[in-house]
Amino acid sequence: MKRESGNNDYFNFKNLFNILKNFLHNNFIKSTVFIWITAVFFFSTSCIVSDEVCRKEKNSRLKVGFYTAILNSSTGNYTLSTLSIDSLTVNGVDSLGNIMDSVLYNNSKNLSSIKLPLNKFSNESKFIIRFNDSIQDTLTVFHTNYDQYLSFECGIIRNHLIDTVLITNHFVDSVKIQEHNVSTIDAEHLQIFHN
C-alpha cells in the first residue's frame, strides 16, 4: 500500500521535474535572470554572516573541591561527601614569598569548591588558604604550560598540566589530583580532604 503511493509520488515528481526542465529550456533567458537573482541573494546573505567577535571562554582555572570522609559504623567503610567551608580566604603568593595584593576569595561563605588562576609565566603557583578565619594551609601547584589557539577572533590562551601538588597539613589531611589538564573545559582538578 505504502510502496504504491510512494511510486506514484515518484512519477508525479518526475512529471513535475520534466515540466520544470521544459520551462527552463523554453525560457532560458528568463530563468537565467531568475537564477541570477537567487544567486545574488545567496551571495549577499553569505556576506552578512561574518562573525568578528569572540564568544568563547578564555579563562582556564584550577578547580579545587573540598571533601570529607565519613565512616559508616555499620559497614566499616568510608564514604566521600562534599564539605562546605563556613568561611574561606584565598591569596596568591608570588615567587619571592610575598602575598599578592589582590585577594582571590575574601571571607567567602559556604563554599565547597574554589577556582584559582595558575601562573601563565611560571611553573609554580602558590596559594595561602585560610579556613574559617583561623587555620591556614599553603597549597603549591607545580605545572607545565601549553598554548591553545582558539580562533582568529579569540586568539590564543595558555593552559596548564599539573605535575605535582604540595599542601601543608594544618586543616587539610590530604590532596588528590583528579584531573591533570587545566583548560577551559569545566572539571574538578584537585580534591582536598579534611576529616
Add this chain to the structure above:
Amino acid sequence: MFQPSMQNIYRYFIISLLITVAVNFSAAQNKTAGSDKSSEVKWWNGFLVKMDVVSPVVTGFSDSEHFGMEGSVQFNLKRKIFPVYEIGFGGADKLSSNAIRFNTNGVFQRIGVDFGLLKQSNDKELINNMLTGGVRLGWSNFSYDLTNLSLSDDYWGGSQTLNFEGRSTTKTWYEIVVGIQVQVYKNLYMGWNIRNRHFFKEDTSGNIVPWYIPGYGKSGSSNTGFNYTIGYHF
C-alpha cells in the same frame, strides 16, 4: 526546534541538486535504451578558456582584505561532460578586532567535472547554452603568518606577544558546483556558478590554523563561493 540556518538552506540546496542529477541520469538511460539518436553528438567539441570576474571585483570591495585571480580550462565532451582544470592565485591580509594580524598568499588548483543537466537542444540558437552541475577537487600549498597574538596574566602579572611566521601547509577540499553558461557571441561565452566547499579533514582544535585559504576562502567546515566567468571557445 527547527531553525532555518544558512547551513540548512545549503543542505537542502545540495540535496535537491543531487536529486536533479540523479533523475536526469535515469531519464538519459531510459532514452539510450529506446533509440540511438543521441549518439550522433561527437566526442570532442573543443575547449573553453575562462577568466573569473568576481574575484578581482571582491578584491576591490574588500579593501584588499582578501584578493584573488583565477582562470580555467573546460573541455567539451559530447556536449554533456565537461572536465575542468582551474588555477588561481589568492591571499589575504587581515587585522582582527583584538589586533591579531593574518597574512597569506598562494597558488591553488582544482580539477573536476561538470555535467550538462538539461536535455540536448536541437535549436542552433540554444545548443551552446547549458545548465551544469559538478564536483571539484581543490588543493593549495601555501604559507602564512599569524602575528601579534597577545597573552597576559591578569592575576600574577606578565604578558607576552607571540608571532608565528612562515608556517607552510597544504589544504585539500571538495566543491559541489552548479552553474549556467551562455553563448553570448560566436566564440564568446559567459556564465556563473555557485559552489559549496568542504574540507576533507577538519583541523585539530588547539593548533594554529590559517584564517584564509587560497582557493577556498575563509576557513570553516563549509564555505560558499561564487564565480562569474567570461570565456573564449577554441
